[in-house]
Amino acid sequence: MASDVIPRVSAISAAVTRVLGCNPGPFTLQGTNTYLVGRGRRRVLIDTGQGVPEYETVLAEHVASNDVDVSDVLLTHWHKDHVLGVDFVRRLFPRAALWKFPDDHDAEHAWASDIRPIADMATFDVDGGVLTAWHTPGHTADHCMFHFADGAGGALFTGDTILGAGSSVFEDLHSYMTTLGLVRDRLAGSTWQVGELYPAHGPVVRDPRAKVAEYIKHRLDREDQIVAVTRDLGTSGPVDAAAIVAVLYKEVNPAVWPRAERGVVQHLNRLAATGRMEAVGDRWQVRDP
Numbered sequence: 318m319a320s321d322v323i324p325r326v327s328a329i330s331a332a333v334t335r336v337l338g339c340n341p342g343p344f345t346l347q348g349t350n351t352y353l354v355g356r357g358r359r360r361v362l363i364d365t366g367q368g369v370p371e372y373e374t375v376l377a378e379h380v381a382s383n384d385v386d387v388s389d390v391l392l393t394h395w396h397k398d399h400v401l402g403v404d405f406v407r408r409l410f411p412r413a414a415l416w417k418f419p420d421d422h423d424a425e426h427a428w429a430s431d432i433r434p435i436a437d438m439a440t441f442d443v444d445g446g447v448l449t450a451w452h453t454p455g456h457t458a459d460h461c462m463f464h465f466a467d468g469a470g471g472a473l474f475t476g477d478t479i480l481g482a483g484s485s486v487f488e489d490l491h492s493y494m495t496t497l498g499l500v501r502d503r504l505a506g507s508t509w510q511v512g513e514l515y516p517a518h519g520p521v522v523r524d525p526r527a528k529v530a531e532y533i534k535h536r537l538d539r540e541d542q543i544v545a546v547t548r549d550l551g552t553s554g555p556v557d558a559a560a561i562v563a564v565l566y567k568e569v570n571p572a573v574w575p576r577a578e579r580g581v582v583q584h585l586n587r588l589a590a591t592g593r594m595e596a597v598g599d600r601w602q603v604r605d606p
């Protein structure tokens with residue numbers, strides 16, 4: 318899926334260094350991107366990777382050779398490829414504050430009681446700019462993006478909501494579509510400068526507005542495809558979601574099919590809510606006008 322090879326450490330702007338989580342896989346592309354933000358000695362770290370020893374070595378060597386310290390760790394959301402590195406990062410930066418939008422999953426971690434809650438629109442000052450949290454549910458309920466006003470073109474750390482390659486998955490399609498609409502509207506206005514997107518997986522996105530429009534179109538096209546496939550498969554009766562996934566994802570690694578099915582079911586529910594489809598038990602059919 319990803320074409321660009323992402324180096325383990327790269328300076329992607331004057332105030333942003335990307336450190337790869339070293340956890341490649343079918344869901345993570347080349348791994349989770351973590352970001353050190355700020356120009357001076359004191360930096361903010363966005364996400365912590367999956368707890369892979371290679372990441373720990375890479376990050377430790379980078380901060381030692383560049384005399385960098387981390388004052389605050391911001392977590393985009395609860396998924397393990399973003400938070401399992403927290404224990405290591407806290408050993409490396411014992412004074413750093415840990416920030417996250419609160420969520421039921423937080424209780425699974427020993428550090429849960431140390432989380433400082435991120436509020437929507439909370440700001441974090443760094444040397445060289447200001448980060449602002451955008452609560453952006455959909456991929457997960459707790460997901461936050463971070464806008465970076467850097468005095469230059471501006472940037473948006475998009476977490477797992479918008480990726481550098483391929484499309485994302487979501488816990489809740491309705492919230493996800495609302496979030497994409499919110500991001501599209503903020504990028505169209507004059508309040509938030511966003512010259513680039515820095516996703517948690519995949520390369521830097523150089524054309525943010527086109528990428529957001531593409532994501533919205535992808536979901537609406539998906540809806541049309543699901544209706545068409547259900548119609549094709551349904552000549553002898555209603556069809557189940559797995560059969561629809563097998564057609565829609567026939568060129569994709571079957572390892573992602575179970576995850577894809579959850580997304581397709583959300584689309585089917587949305588299609589049922591809008592009257593284009595109907596459920597027959599756990600099967601589906603197109604409602605003909």
Ligand SMILES: [Zn+2]
Pocket residue numbers: 394396456477
């Ligand atoms: Zn995620």
